[in-house]
Amino acid sequence: MDKPNLSVSFQVTPQAFSSRCYVKNPHPCYRPPKEDVKPPRIIDAMRKAARENAPSQHPLWRIAPRYHAMTHELLGNERAMNLHRARAVDAILECLAAHVNIVTGKVYMSLAQISDACGLTTYNAAGKPCYSRASRAINEHLEAIGAVLCERIWDDTTASYIPNIIWVTELFFVLIGYEYGKYLSAQQQQLSWENQKLRDAGEGPITLTEARRRAKTEHIRRAFDYRTKKLARSKQRRQARKLE
Template sequence: MFKRKYVNNPYPQFTPPRNRKKRPAFIRYAMKCAAETDVARNEVCYTNQLQNPINGCVVPRKRRLNEHRARALRAMAQAMLYHFNIASTLVMASVEQLSDACGLSTLSKAGNKSITRASRLITHFMEPIGFLSCQKIWDKILGMYIPKIISLKPLFFMSFNISQARLEVVRKKQLQWINNQLKKQGKSAITFFEAERQAKEKHVYSALHFRKSKRVFKKQKNRAMKILQLEEKHARSYILKHLVRQYSIEELCSIGLENLKRKVNCEYFKLRKLAKNSAP
């Protein structure tokens, strides 16, 4: 009898994208620290209790982080740091993208992709221990979940000896650099809140663009065609109603009426384009 494999790829490694750009100095430094310190065997992984991110209850641990999950964590830490947005603290990649980059994704004989190994690492360990937080948003316009928005917490950086104070200093410098660039373009300065909002919008766009499943595309297209069967003013009203529900009062005040109208126009023409396109 052949021994069943415990995991398909026992030695996952992060592979940067082919069109990679030079990352900021802090990100390169953080990736080096994470590699040299071994984030998977830091004392935080042994001493901190796992907590349910929803209700805060302690999740009992039966054993230490096994070697297969430890290797996955080392690769995932590098991937998350590579895609880290300093000003917003968001990881600008979906779980599927991170899984593919680390070699954690698998394909069944039927050709179906599975990212369970990466997803469980995040939901069963990295989020409960306090390394990150995840936000899952339901897109009421297209009727589907947007890939998780991942935000890295100070504890994640502390696990490879980067203090919260240092992280805050770097974030302030990054925001200052962004505002200097905006000033040169004649635009208004932004806050951390605005930087996070913009990063979330960019994440949503890139994550949906990355999803090329025919099943998902068909569902999106059918949804778009159903909305476009309405008169244009009713379709725009439908889009506006669901757009408003996606934002808090603070975010709506920050966006403003003109920008909200612009978003409605963008969503409407996006639906028209989606309805006309053929499957990827």
């Protein structure tokens, strides 16, 4: 008499994996906020490089020194980047490539916008957004090795920092696999074009340093204007509730 087969065969399905996954979106990817807008050719090429070259697998991660984002102290050797963090890094790098200003190297996106565009934002039970997954990928990896620089400016009015100013560096182009020399050529060409517009308006030409200074000043001005208006709206709502 044949013995009954007591073994139970089973197949692990993608649903089984997803049920054990500790992140909300295990496959983040960058999606442009405006799909119908055609970017300049260099931006399109940089984004394509970031999308196709798997920046999170670059050897630079294993050899580059790492520094703490706030204290700037040298950090020890980094353990291997886990799969979910690597996917977040890849999505964010494509996003940065899509929104960097060619002249200044400033990324025209806030952390919240980057997180939303890459599908990294999560929400608590009250519907409040959390951007920690994107923040950790930027601060603990991209900023730590110097691929981006984040300027943090304190606002005494709200006792908090305004949205970081994010600048890309030469290492950013190394990671995404885009030739830095091509970027520099495009940068000079774009600066010449902008200086021509300034001359036509009766102004003098500017340098790259001055262009970056103006970009930083405008970023700060916009941030403080937004916060001033937000505080004014909050004050009006409080006064309205008192009158009810």
